[in-house]
Amino acid sequence: GDSVTQTEGLVTVTEGLPVKLNCTYQTTYLTIAFFWYVQYLNEAPQVLLKSSTDNKRTEHQGFHATLHKSSSSFHLQKSSAQLSDSALYYCARYTGYQNFYFGKGTSLTVIP
């Protein structure tokens, strides 16, 4: 069936160190686009990154991700984590016809 699997639970990283949040998917249907959403405490989710092109790197706010259809992945990475990056991150897949599949979310905490 269709699913999006993220690094589960809590991820803690020290400020200045790299961070990687995994996202993989299983699908029966064609994937139109992939997203990473970020939700800061007491705020609404907002788009961080979007990609619909295989093997093309997309970047925003220091984060980057590359959609790899061969390995069914869309991992989120940042070379140097900041305290302000602490938030809940969702990977989401869009298959068309207004169908979205969200992962369970990964809570990132950046410590000094």
Next chain:
Amino acid sequence: ETAVFQTPNYHVTQVGNEVSFNCKQTLGHDTMYWYKQDSKKLLKIMFSYNNKQLIVNETVPRRFSPQSSDKAHLNLRIKSVEPEDSAVYLCASSFRLGVNYAEQFFGPGTRLTVL
């Protein structure tokens, strides 16, 4: 200001009551959605609405129903709330086609507590 607006921010009610939440978007989008975010922060899409076409997640109980007057408004009605309906309900909107298709903008949410 262009955004997605939701009212109320919070709502506390008792089991069996009917509730209704409002959502309005001023982004000019043609598609709107309702999501449920539970206590574990799981996000589940409930409905999407585009040009009078409603798509329903088959796992959503029938006591939930969306109501739309135009493409800028999509309200959510719960006919007889249950304790498991306690959650944050998020409204979102997007373009269905075009360069920025499917990029959803979320409202601040309505937190429902069912006693």
